Amino acid sequence: MSIQPTSGCTDTPVLRERGQREVFCGLTGIIWLHRKMQDAFFLVVGSRTCAHLLQSAAGVMIFAEPRFGTAILEEKDLAGMADANAELDREVARLLERRPDIRQLFLVGSCPSEVIKLDLSRAAERLSEVHAPRVRVLNYSGSGIETTFTEGEDACLASMVPALPGTEARELLMVGALPDVVEDQALALLEQIGVGPVRCLPAKRAELDAAIGPNTRYALTQPFLGDTHAALQRRGAQRIAAPFPFGAEGTTLWLKAVAAEFGIGPDKVDAVVAAPRARAEKAIAAAAATLQGKRVFFMPDSQLEIPLARFLTRECGMQAVEISTPFLHAELHRPELELIARGPTISEGQDVDLQLDRVRATRPDLTICGLGLANPLEAEGLATKWAIELVFTPVHFYEQAGDLAALFARPLRRREILRSSHPNRMEAAE
Amino acid sequence: MKLAVWTYEGPPHVGAMRVATGMRDLHMVLHAPQGDTYADLLFTMIERRDHRPPVSYTTFQARDLGADTAGLFMTAARDAHARFAPQALLVAASCTAELIQDDPGGLAETMGLPVPVIPLELPSYQRKENFGADEAFLQLCRALARPMERTERVTCNIIGPTALGFRHRDDLAEITGLLSEMGVEVNVAAPMGATPADIARMGQAHFNVLLYPETAESAARWLEKEHGQPFTRIIPIGANATRAFIEEVRALSGSTLPVDESRLRLPWWAASVDSTYLTGKRVFLFGDGTHVMAAAKVARDEMGFEVCGMGCYNREQARPMRALAKEFGLTALITDDYLDVEAAIEEAAPEMILGTQMERHIGKRLGIPCAVISAPVHVQDFPARYSPQMGFEGANVLFDTWVHPLVMGLEEHLLVMFREDFEFHDAAGPSHHGAKAQPLPTGATAAHAAADEGGSMPPPAAPPSPDSIVWLGCAERELKKIPFFVRGKARRNTEKFAGEKGLREITVDTLYEAKAHYAR
Ligand code: SF4
Numbered sequence: 007m008s009i010q011p012t013s014g015c016t017d018t019p020v021l022r023e024r025g026q027r028e029v030f031c032g033l034t035g036i037i038w039l040h041r042k043m044q045d046a047f048f049l050v051v052g053s054r055t056c057a058h059l060l061q062s063a064a065g066v067m068i069f070a071e072p073r074f075g076t077a078i079l080e081e082k083d084l085a086g087m088a089d090a091n092a093e094l095d096r097e098v099a100r101l102l103e104r105r106p107d108i109r110q111l112f113l114v115g116s117c118p119s120e121v122i123k124l125d126l127s128r129a130a131e132r133l134s135e136v137h138a139p140r141v142r143v144l145n146y147s148g149s150g151i152e153t154t155f156t157e158g159e160d161a162c163l164a165s166m167v168p169a170l171p172g173t174e175a176r177e178l179l180m181v182g183a184l185p186d187v188v189e190d191q192a193l194a195l196l197e198q199i200g201v202g203p204v205r206c207l208p209a210k211r212a213e214l215d216a217a218i219g220p221n222t223r224y225a226l227t228q229p230f231l232g233d234t235h236a237a238l239q240r241r242g243a244q245r246i247a248a249p250f251p252f253g254a255e256g257t258t259l260w261l262k263a264v265a266a267e268f269g270i271g272p273d274k275v276d277a278v279v280a281a282p283r284a285r286a287e288k289a290i291a292a293a294a295a296t297l298q299g300k301r302v303f304f305m306p307d308s309q310l311e312i313p314l315a316r317f318l319t320r321e322c323g324m325q326a327v328e329i330s331t332p333f334l335h336a337e338l339h340r341p342e343l344e345l346i347a348r349g350p351t352i353s354e355g356q357d358v359d360l361q362l363d364r365v366r367a368t369r370p371d372l373t374i375c376g377l378g379l380a381n382p383l384e385a386e387g388l389a390t391k392w393a394i395e396l397v398f399t400p401v402h403f404y405e406q407a408g409d410l411a412a413l414f415a416r417p418l419r420r421r422e423i424l425r426s427s428h429p430n431r432m433e434a435a436e
Numbered sequence: 437m438k439l440a441v442w443t444y445e446g447p448p449h450v451g452a453m454r455v456a457t458g459m460r461d462l463h464m465v466l467h468a469p470q471g472d473t474y475a476d477l478l479f480t481m482i483e484r485r486d487h488r489p490p491v492s493y494t495t496f497q498a499r500d501l502g503a504d505t506a507g508l509f510m511t512a513a514r515d516a517h518a519r520f521a522p523q524a525l526l527v528a529a530s531c532t533a534e535l536i537q538d539d540p541g542g543l544a545e546t547m548g549l550p551v552p553v554i555p556l557e558l559p560s561y562q563r564k565e566n567f568g569a570d571e572a573f574l575q576l577c578r579a580l581a582r583p584m585e586r587t588e589r590v591t592c593n594i595i596g597p598t599a600l601g602f603r604h605r606d607d608l609a610e611i612t613g614l615l616s617e618m619g620v621e622v623n624v625a626a627p628m629g630a631t632p633a634d635i636a637r638m639g640q641a642h643f644n645v646l647l648y649p650e651t652a653e654s655a656a657r658w659l660e661k662e663h664g665q666p667f668t669r670i671i672p673i674g675a676n677a678t679r680a681f682i683e684e685v686r687a688l689s690g691s692t693l694p695v696d697e698s699r700l701r702l703p704w705w706a707a708s709v710d711s712t713y714l715t716g717k718r719v720f721l722f723g724d725g726t727h728v729m730a731a732a733k734v735a736r737d738e739m740g741f742e743v744c745g746m747g748c749y750n751r752e753q754a755r756p757m758r759a760l761a762k763e764f765g766l767t768a769l770i771t772d773d774y775l776d777v778e779a780a781i782e783e784a785a786p787e788m789i790l791g792t793q794m795e796r797h798i799g800k801r802l803g804i805p806c807a808v809i810s811a812p813v814h815v816q817d818f819p820a821r822y823s824p825q826m827g828f829e830g831a832n833v834l835f836d837t838w839v840h841p842l843v844m845g846l847e848e849h850l851l852v853m854f855r856e857d858f859e860f861h862d863a864a865g866p867s868h869h870g871a872k873a874q875p876l877p878t879g880a881t882a883a884h885a886a887a888d889e890g891g892s893m894p895p896p897a898a899p900p901s902p903d904s905i906v907w908l909g910c911a912e913r914e915l916k917k918i919p920f921f922v923r924g925k926a927r928r929n930t931e932k933f934a935g936e937k938g939l940r941e942i943t944v945d946t947l948y949e950a951k952a953h954y955a956r
Contacts, residue, residue: 026512027495031471049439053531053560058446059474075441081561083437084535093437101439117469117532120498150471151498151532359519378476378488385486 015346020334025357028378029307029332030394031150032158033114034063038397039162040073042183045109045211047101048074050148051094051126052116063394073108075101079118090124091132098133102141109140109212112162115147142212144169154332156230156308156397159183163207166215167237170207173217178204178264179243181234182227185400186210192227192251192403195261198278201268207234218243225264227251227402229342230309232335249341252310253317253407254286259341282404289408290321293415298323300418303370305379306330306356307393312342314374314396314410319346322411326350327370330361372418387430389417442794444749444772444812448558449530450475451568454651455576456526457489457599458628462576463522465513467505467533467540470495482815483600492516494533506538510547513540517549524552524580524632526572531560552632554579564772566650566724566750569598573627574654576635583663584639590689591621593641593665595655596648597628602727602811604628606824607647611672614827615645618682618691627651639663643688647671647826649726650750673730674738675702675831700828702835706739714839718925720745720786722769722777722795723810725753727825729760731790731809734834736764745769745784747777774798785924788842793817805841905934911942929954 033056036048050056057076064072077097083090094113102108111133113126130145137143146165148158163181178201180192189206196204205216207224216222220242226235229250239245248263249256258279265275302324304311311331318324328351343352353361358379365373365388373383373390380390391414401410421428445451449466456464457479466472473493479485494512496505517525527540541555554575558568573595594611597604605628612622623641624634638659644667646656656667666688672681682695705711719741721728725748735741747769748757754770761768769780778798781789789795789806793814799806808817809825824830907915911930918926926947933950934942 025495026493027470028473028476028493029470030474031469033471034474051437054440054443054445054447054564055449055472055531055560057440057443058450059471061442062474062478072441075439077437078440079437079561081559084561090437097437097439117471118535121501121532121535149498150469151496151501154470359515376473376477377481378473379480381480381484381486382488 015343015348015350015352016340018343018348018350018352021351021353023353023355023357023360025355025360027154027306027332027356028358028376029356030063030155030376031059031117032148032153032155032161033059033116033150034155034394035148035158035162036060036074036114037064039159039183039208042185043110043208043210045107046073046112047105047108047110048112048114049098049101050074050076050114050116051119051124052076052079052114053118054078056116056118073105079122084122090122091129094124094129095133095136098137098143102137109142111137111141111143112165113143113145114158114162115145115149115152117149117151120147120149120151142169154309156228156310157233157333159228160231160233163231164233164237166208167218167234167241170215170241171217172241173219174221175203175217175219176221176223177216178202178268179207179216179218179222179224179238180204180227181207181224181231181238183208184227184402188400188402188406191405195279195282195403196264199261199265199275200270201264223264223267225260226338227260228310229313229335229338230333232333232338235338247341249316249345250313251402252313252410253321254283254290254404255321256313256317257286257403257407258283279404286404286407290411293408293411294322296415296418297411299325300371301325301327301368302414303327303365303368303373304329304331305361305365305373305375305393306332306353307374307376308397309333309335310393310396311374312339312346312352315350316342316345317410318414321407322414324372324414327368328353328361328364330354330356332356372414374414385430389421391417440773442774444774444792444794445565446475446478447531447560448563448565448568448571449528449560450478451565451570451651452526452528452556452558452572453479453489453491454565454569454598454600455572455627456491457485458597458601458604459490459626459630459632461523461631461633462526463490463492463516463520463524464526464528465492465509465516465540465544466494466528466530467509467538468493468495468530469497469532472530472532479599482813483818484815485599489599490520490522496533501536505533505536506543509538509540509543513544513547513549513553517551522551522632524554524576525549526554526556526576528556528558528572529560534558534560552579564750566752569651570654573598573652574658576627576632577638577655577658580632580635581638581659581663582636584637586642587621587623587640589621590619590691591623591641592643592645592685592689593623593638593659594625594645594647595627595659595667596646596650596652597625598648598651599628600811600813601628601648601651602724602809602813602817603823603825604648605818606822607826607830609822610824610827610829611645611647614672614678614682614695615685617693617695618685618689619693620685620689620691639665641665643667645685649753650724671726671730672826673727673830674734674834675700675828676737677730677733678827678831697828700831702738702831705832705835711740711839714842715740717741717788717842718744718784718786719788719790720781720784720795721809722747722749722781722789722791724748724750725757727810728790729753729757731834732760732764734831735790735838738831739835739838741788744786745780747771747780778802785928787922787925788838790838807838807841904940905931905942906940907942908944911944911947914944914947926951 115126126145130143133143144165146161222243225246246267248260251257251260262275315326315329330353334354383390400406479489494508527544544553597608624638646667659665670681672678749772758768774794789799790809796806930950
């Protein structure tokens with residue numbers, strides 16, 4: 007694997023935009039976090055809007071009784087603070103009584119709870135005392151005035167860090183909520199390479215929580231974990247800088263960086279990963295046939311945009327037109343930007359109408375965007391991929407690399423198949 | 437504070453968006469944080485709209501709060517006007533903006549925009565989606581509808597259909613066609629498809645046809661008072677109601693033209709012998725008030741079902757709902773807590789549910805078939821084909837949709853005859869549905885296997901006296917031989933019978949004595 011001798015996009019000036027944003031708030035992360043942490047309940051303290059967002063983002067009711075809910079503030083709660091706290095205590099008590107399986111409760115702040123300055127950290131302390139030791143109560147903000155989409159997971163994980171026990175042990179902490187199947191694959195690879203012991207944040211259940219300290223080394227699997235990264239540093243743990251484990255190349259570089267930190271050379275890694283890496287490359291090549299030479303435009307959604315643009319341009323032969331992210335964490339993204347060839351516009355933030363003007367002007371072959379924009383763009387003859395699918399689908403590490411490429415190839419293949427009947431035939435056929 | 441897991445209605449600004457998105461050349465500026473833009477996907481994904489809803493969100497952030505959120509609002513309003521050049525602008529606040537009290541209406545007024553600016557008061561912490569739609573449409577009418585000469589020929593407005601409504605698109609087409617058959621032209625249909633200029637000329641119509649009280653009753657009342665336009669009270673869902681609606685329109689319009697009923701099939705489909713098996717099927721209805729009240733009458737009078745429970749989630753319709761339920765000998769369930777609805781359904785143990793997407797999930801959990809009759813909607817509620825609920829074609833659609841989840845006519849008898857056949861056992865489900873029948877464990881008879889797995893119908897939540905009455909093994913096994921879709925009723929009846937007779941144990945004999953006792 008050759009890294010091009012260039013500083014890539016690190017010096018490209020970033021286009022910063024501030025205008026109307028078309029992106030979810032951090033509450034959305036609850037949809038995948040509650041599946042990952044099997045003994046956790048996420049209680050949003052918010053409005054009917056927050057409840058409606060969760061339900062709409064989850065695609066109506068998937069599960070009869072999910073481990074999340076919204077304590078909807080009503081007129082009388084807004085009148086006096088004492089009331090709101092008492093009401094919250096009552097709702098929590100009732101909930102925990104009905105759900106004896108719950109060991110961790112997250113009080114999740116929303117825009118309304120923050121604007122009325124309902125102090126959820128005090129509430130969490132108070133409720134922890136009442137319900138300890140059975141239930142640990144934590145709090146974080148998933149509000150739209152503070153967080154964007156995946157930043158909700160970041161805020162959640164960051165809230166867990168101060169509560170983790172201390173240790174002097176030299177251990178690897180793998181940080182980011184991954185689907186179990188992906189997490190198991192990663193752990194198996196690390197074990198074969200000889201890295202260990204390995205812990206995960208978040209753990210599947212509270213009793214499996216990692217301990218951390220000055221000898222902890224951690225590697226992020228998701229690019230949006232800036233606050234978690236800062237919280238871990240405050241506990242003395244040290245980050246292993248690496249590109250993120252997307253695609254065959256990203257996964258290999260990530261594993262090598264981790265291995266190096268644990269005194270294991272690249273040859274050992276190459277030997278261990280030879281077979282899965284070859285499988286990944288073969289699977290990517292199948293989808294890359296469709297993606298080769300196509301132009302891609304990333305709207306800002308998940309902060310996965312930069313690593314995915316690196317994957318699509320380097321391993322799938324695509325050209326990036328614009329790579330836009332809601333927030334660009336310079337330190338975490340540096341290893342990624344170094345790998346991306348100069349050319350694309352790199353932008354941070356959004357003014358959605360201006361950005362749509364750029365999409366229409368450049369007419370990319372594929373636009374990665376939110377659910378609200380996908381069909382309108384398709385109707386204009388522009389193929390799209392929903393950003394939310396990238397966080398709902400297993401896409402990390404070798405065995406998923408082909409699936410990741412296929413996610414982008416599918417809309418293009420579909421347009422090709424429907425060519426003769428597509429309502430926007432002219433554009434589809436050009 | 438109230439814990440909600442799933443909600444039937446969104447916040448009021450989503451209702452206002454349904455009005456704005458249904459219309460043309462109207463734009464809405466919503467003072468709201470970025471996450472509230474999720475509402476766009478309701479329209480672009482669920483309804484598959486090919487345009488973004490005409491809504492600009494100010495997307496203020498925490499750092500703006502101390503500074504200048506009002507300035508942000510004014511910039512957004514000015515940009516929206518410049519970019520989209522609407523004929524009128526709606527301005528509103530979402531739940532968060534309501535708390536920071538920027539007064540979007542007042543701000544917009546000071547800006548001197550060259551189009552009418554209509555401020556909406558949407559109390560997010562008290563009201564919900566339907567209120568928001570009703571209020572937005574009322575304010576549009578108040579601001580724009582001018583007194584005008586009546587048209588020479590008799591015309592009416594059709595009011596109520598919005599974006600994201602349950603079958604509004606097709607109801608509007610069906611009722612427009614029906615009125616045209618009667619020689620009544622539609623002056624304006626609104627909100628769906630109307631521009632602000634169309635709203636301005638609503639006063640030309642002789643009367644209004646109100647299709648959905650949920651979204652347009654306030655406007656109908658205001659138009660009646662201010663513009664002297666009477667409005668129709670009958671919701672034309674079902675054959676009987678459609679005929680009554682035709683009479684109502686005749687009275688308002690003086691039309692004497694005959695209406696062709698030849699494409700109305702529901703009455704004969706229901707009367708034909710294959711439908712005998714529908715007799716007395718116990719159905720539970722839940723949804724918005726309008727659809728439930730109409731469907732209850734169709735269920736009882738046109739399908740021959742027995743209505744065993746009904747209710748609605750919108751309190752605005754609680755009063756007429758209670759009155760109708762009373763007429764049916766029932767107590768209406770008025771709640772927006774789906775757990776309450778689930779408990780009531782479990783208790784009533786119906787053979788079918790006519791409900792919303794929520795009840796479809798409840799039905800799945802309880803093993804009760806469900807047909808959807810009302811919002812909240814899901815992508816499945818926007819079929820590609822023409823599929824109205826109203827008018828004569830709507831009646832045909834009701835018949836098909838309500839019968840579809842059930843086991844069909846003769847198949848029910850075959851199920852009883854061959855109940856121990858491996859393909860006909862309980863878990864197999866209706867044969868015209870795709871799901872694969874679960875094979876029974878080899879060597880076990882259907883009855884035993886069903887007994888082992890506890891059957892597909894859960895025991896009722898509150899059996900008459902659960903502690904004092906015991907099912908003996910033989911009776912329990914016999915009960916399992918009864919087809920699953922009537923088993924709930926058999927269990928309840930037997931327990932009730934045993935309770936009345938003061939029995940402590942239920943034997944096979946008790947089961948059949950009860951059956952004879954309740955036979956009709
Ligand atoms: S943006 Fe704020 S008010 Fe809207 S859903 Fe998210 S947390 Fe709730």
